[in-house]
Amino acid sequence: MTNKKKLGLFIFILACFFGISKDSKFISEIKPINNQKVEKLQDRQIIDQKRVSVSRTPASVSFINTPSPAWENKLKNSLQEQAGGLIKEIQIKKERSLVWQRDDNSLFVESVVITVKNEMDVKSSFRALVDSQTGKVLESWDRTIFDPVNVRAGLRIKLDPRYSK
């Protein structure tokens, strides 16, 4: 076992220990031995509360979630539930993994581009920051702007006939 792997194992055990000891709340507090090690371990860029990337890892980072590879499936299921069978295709493209120091708490998040294709085969994309554990979308932006020739063809909400005489 290389030193790097030993260090990784040691930090993993530490993470498990702190996670379990917090009233089973699974808050994992990772106290890095030095900044570089944590960044390398997680391979994640850190963005601060201002959503600006920071080059230095804070001396102490407390995480309120635990990354799970299931985030992508959870996200996809959530989007499919919202789509209700009316969206033909949903693509999730991960751009990078990040740590977001949000609301005083640090979250492992994934930065993704989500592309959906509707029943007319039109694609629309947007960006999102997604919780690396739950697959919950925390922020979304960069939405597509459409300019249809027939602006009246978009979705409209029909009222129930009971609202008219």
Place this chain on the structure above:
Amino acid sequence: MRVVRQWMTKFFKNLNTRLGCTPLLFLMTLTACNPTELPSSGRQAGLSYSNGSMANKAYIYRDSPAITEGPNYGPGANMASSVDKYNPEMITVKSQLKGDCEISLYIGSSTITDCIQTFSKKSASQQLLNRKPDGSWVFPINSPEFYQVNGHYLVKNGVDTFHSKLKFAFDTIYTDPTLSYKTKQIPKYLPDSGMYWFQAISNDNYFKNSFLSTYSLCDLELNALFNPAGPELCFGKWSAVPSFFMVQDPSVVYHELGHALVAVMMNFRNGIPGFPSPIHHSLRSNLGGGGYDEAGSLGEGIADYYSFIMTKRTHIGEWALKRSLNAGRPMSEDDEIHITGIDTSAEGRLSYPLYLHYDPNQPNVPYEDVHYAGQIVSHYLVALTKKLQNECSIPTADLHDKSTSYILLLLADTLSELGDLRAVGLDTSTGNPLSTSYRFTNLDEFSSYMWSHVVNPPTYRRFFQVFGKNIVKYISEGFCPGFTQSESEKLLDDYGLLLFKTYNDDGTSTKYSNVEFNSTGGITINGVPSKTIAGLVNARSVQESNRRKSVLVSKSLLEWATPDTEKEIVKYYVIDDQTNMSNILANLLFKGYPINPSTGISSIEYNNSNVRISPGEIVAIIPNLYNASNSTIAGVHLLATDWDHVDITDTTGINGNFKPCVVDDVTTLAQGAENGGSCTTNMSNYKRHVKGVNDLFGTEAAAPVCLVQLEDGEVTRWVSQNEFRKSQGLSLQDKDCLGYAGTAATEDFTFNPHECLVRILPGAQDAFFSKIEAQKSYAESVRTGNPDFEFNPGNAIIFEVNKWIPPGTKFRCRMRATFSNCSDCFVNPVTNDEYIDSELNGANPYKIINFEFDVND
């Protein structure tokens, strides 16, 4: 190293193709001396592929067939007759269809390599087009390659013009002695941050591409788009007419590019120089993209105007829009398409809010849409351009170029301020990023995206207040004194856009009204709110005598509609049928608003289509607000986002955690509300009411809008949902709450227990209503002249309802309304200054709209 290997692989892969094509290449070389791909007649003499004069060039069309061939041509198109056969244009010196962005400023030049790239269709195997072996970009007319080359030329032309005008703006505001001392929003460090393009994208590797991709022949049906997540432009087709393409219309290409340039300008301030690379905000600002709102309308109007900058014509889409579905849009009142009564006189201008629904192609069928509403913006900008041409001593030869450069300067500075996610809003007097912790736009950097796009988004009022400020700063008191503040106000008023009382140019901080950014580039901190100090310079006032058409109305006159069966008026509409709701939710996702559905707790499966709110349903509510005034109310924005309206009583959450504050005469002390104490002060920060790592809630936070009525013995109280779920025998655990995404093994720390029973969905937390006519409800206003009217999804606020709610449970949701021509929504009556951003977290700027409902089967 990886790059090199890919290149080698591609090289050898392509080599096979190249060798296979050798005989073809030989034949092409033989014919290369004669550009047979163009009609032989009319070509400019001396041009030849063999003497190098056609190197890197192609014959292009500068206008659509509707312009070159007349309005009756088509719709089947042969672009041969539209191509300029005399003046081939430089496409790119690169061997593939891509180009650089270069901006040459007085402080030096900056280049972004390969900033635009052009493709035919979007596909997994898409490849950039290679230059022809003869060195030219001349491809058979009407071929996919022809449209790629032309699309590239048009976009490159539009981008180069933008950077040329940006150079004018930058050099002027930083070198003109009348302007150099003034505060500016176009940052001096723009070339260092690379934010004059989509450069943030590559430097911190946060985004994928630093180039704008153009797809000339997209699989879109009579549609075009700008996708900032690419970023990319896409131009569609018309299946019914196989030779008809959107890219054939340069005005539409420039319109889409206009959206991209708006996105660039809104993010000018979202990157600052850093070492070893610039530091960028990870989110990006933009105008529009969802349902109807004024931000989207501004975006469409500015994009139309960019078409005017490029084509010099005050009409967009003569080919792509008009020839297909008779949907072209004018940009000047003297366009013959307009109805009688619209003209270039002060009275005849396309004014706000009268013409918000005006479709010049179907004037008798008004319609709420961002493109129609945006016509007011484009008409105003064109009229302003013509005013500046008349009054700014511009040489005749430069009239269009110079006057549109002035407008682009104003747009760039305005959008730069509105889109500032770093929230600083200003720089030091030497043009460096401000190092102070005080903030001057969009509240603060922690919640700036929400503030600048949801709570306080660009509206016609907000945009034209900043735009008007910049006219005075740069034009009237800068390089064109002939166009005075009064002239500017008169023109704004002609369009009904003089919606503000002051220019709010006193530099007040977003959080503290005693802190100001002063004219010398420093910070002044007063002991009390600055406007209470005699002698201090107040914000510049609008000359009230100039306000003739821009009518302002008190927020007190906005209220719920009174139900009237005869007139088919209801207080609010409930949409709870499965078909409608499925469409609405799918549309929300398509528009980029994922809702994180509460699986198993609420679902469309529970929707029973009884036009009431029932347990388990996901329902859309369209509030029918009534205008009790004698003037039109416009740009109504109803917010159901979390705000500061509660007193947090314990941080553990065991006892429910908060009590509602008294914010109006609806929720009283007798009903469980509190007054005084922590309810008397507004939070200066926006903070969500969720648990922290210490398992405690904060002592101050913005709370969700919906309270629930708790029967407590003889007394009924309005309480938090967290308190209710723990009482009345409910004992709902987190996992039985809405919005909880944890599992048996993991907790969800983004969960808000104060929306356990009723949750307003992300992306549907605010509703926008274009206008409400005098003495009418919204429904009556939009139905006028259109009996088949259907509502816009942007009119709806969408609720998830917990399936465990006991039938009969009563809710009160404290929404907040404001509108663009409101007389008392924007100025603090105590300080007589505009409300600062932190006050937008409270009740004072708004009319509280209490939405009450029972949950019943």
